[in-house]
Amino acid sequence: MGDEYKAINQVLVKLVNEIWKLEGEAIITKEFEDITNNDMHVIEAVGLGDGRNMSSIAKKLDVTVGTLTIAINNLVNKGYAERRRSEKDRRVVLVRLTDRGVAAYRHHEDYHRQMIEAIMEKLDATELPVLMKMLDGVTEFFKGYNK
8 A cells, every 4th residue: 555545544534523523513513412413414404394204214314214213212211303394295105304403504504604615715726626536536436335
């Protein structure tokens, strides 16, 4: 393995670990200390609006509906989300965020905005396409990686 390979590997591993750690520290504040980083990502997947069905949320998170049910039960019990029947089709159950869930969503969104702004401040017009190409390559790897 060449020096470039080792350097890229070291940076990527450190970056992933740091993002996960720092996101947990930045997002799980006193106000939201009763939820986890994973809960926050479920909140993000539920999103804003009148509600989404379980299968669309599960698909967005790439988890089974059974796994999502456990996470949603947790968020409902903590007051971040609620379930309700669709007005159009009473058989369909929609999940939506409560006011507390929306506050958590906005908090998470603000963290991501700050992170992106900090990165973009350091780039000039010629560097942004290179960063995008690199991020696309990393994304393609993770999408295609056999679990």
